[in-house]
Amino acid sequence: MIRHVLLLLLGAHLASAGTHSLRYVYTAVFGINDFPEFTAVGLVDDQQFDYFDSKIMKAVPKTEWIRQNVGADYWDRQTQICIGSHQTYKVDIQTLKGRFNQSTGVHTIQEMYGCEFDDQTGATNGFYQDAYDGKDFVYLDLKEMRYISPVYQAIPTLQKWNDDKAFLETGKNYLNIQCIEWLQKYLQYGKSSLEKKVSPQVSLLQKSSSSPVVCHATGFYPSGVTITWMRNDQEHHEDVEVGELLLNEDGTFQKTSTLNVKPDEWKKNEYKCVVEHQGKTKTANEIRTNNVESVPIGIIVGAVAAVVLLVVIAVAAYMVYQKKKGFKPVSASDDGSNSSAHTDPHA
Known part of the structure; x- marks a missing residue:
């Protein structure tokens, strides 16, 4: 769901x-x-x-x-x-x-x-x-x-x-x-x-040498950000999972992109993460740590706070902007009498 x-x-x-x-x-x-x-x-x-x-x-x-x-x-x-x-x-x-x-x-x-x-x-x-x-x-x-x-x-x-x-x-x-x-x-x-602009901090994180590599962008504002992977200077889209946008406790945002790549592939090829935000680009190609417990406490606190808001917003959704092709409305010709009440919007 x-x-x-x-x-x-x-x-x-x-x-x-x-x-x-x-x-x-x-x-x-x-x-x-x-x-x-x-x-x-x-x-x-x-x-x-x-x-x-x-x-x-x-x-x-x-x-x-x-x-x-x-x-x-x-x-x-x-x-x-x-x-x-x-x-x-x-x-x-x-x-x-x-x-x-x-x-x-x-x-x-x-x-x-x-x-x-x-x-x-x-x-x-x-x-x-x-x-x-x-x-x-x-x-x-x-x-x-x-x-x-x-x-x-x-x-x-x-x-x-x-x-x-x-x-x-x-x-x-x-x-x-x-x-x-x-x-x-x-x-x-x-x-x-609302008009402030803060560039993201970008890090490559990995739990162990056989674990997926996570590109973590955090601390940026406003929320629009794009994370892509490059393999030998070519865009790479295989085995990539982009995370959801999360809100940090201080009002900035964070987002991750995970690359599932085998250790020998990482060694034989040049991979880097490219983060674009407000017309500026930041890259990372070296794994900063192999211990996820060393991630700064601010990131952890922000992620925990973000989960609460994520659940609230996720189950409510930003659906209106994605009117999908093939959306087929039903007609209102049924004789049903019950109705789910519509809450009047507040000003």
Whole structure:
């Protein structure tokens, strides 16, 4: 499930130069006692700026720029929105389990919505998509202003949402106007932080002489980075596994690319890792250590913190930008009456 969703995650779409994004990721997980049942994360240009979960039961700032620019009423409002969404999902899960003929097990409901603004062209875009158990459930076609789905279990939802003109208009107004206004506010609040550029530190790591070689790029900002392998000055794509983009504790990012190569191949050929970030290139061709325990503690702490956020975002997904070829929406001609409630987006 998570692998399916990760293909549509942060690494699947990274804001290009001049393009900024605001998105909210809601995740409800039912059936795991030690994990928060509901989590909400807000991100501007892939930088997390707020957080809520059903264990702490309050929305909290994650950057200094949001903490300094909004008051207690803002956090009270965000908290109430998230508490309401949590309660909605508790009802939704029962409806969805019934539609999918499920009784037990771990189940997730995911929602992602937000907007983009290109400060060079003025173009805007809005998006909404949700998923159930890691698979597409409902997607908003903003141009047609209608909800579509690849699964017949969503037909009752499509009927309810598409027939409610006031609901559609409210969503359109939020995505096209209110969301953009808030995005522009946040960009002003966090200008110095969001516009910073930090180059990555690049290392080659290997547990033992027979283990895969890992190219580790960390500490970079913004998030757009490309990692490639060169073999004798030619691009090499065989036996390469690119890791997911992870968030470090300090707000920078990290990413890995693993090369599975036999020791004798490494000795007979010249391999190097090339990392491109913000128009600059860094390379590494010498393994820095053969002991993974010697990796700097900052990297380890960052990775642990990133795993928590990764789970939250991964199961929610950045799906909207990857409208796949062959996506076939079902028609809303079914007579079903139940519906998974759609949480109203918060401003």
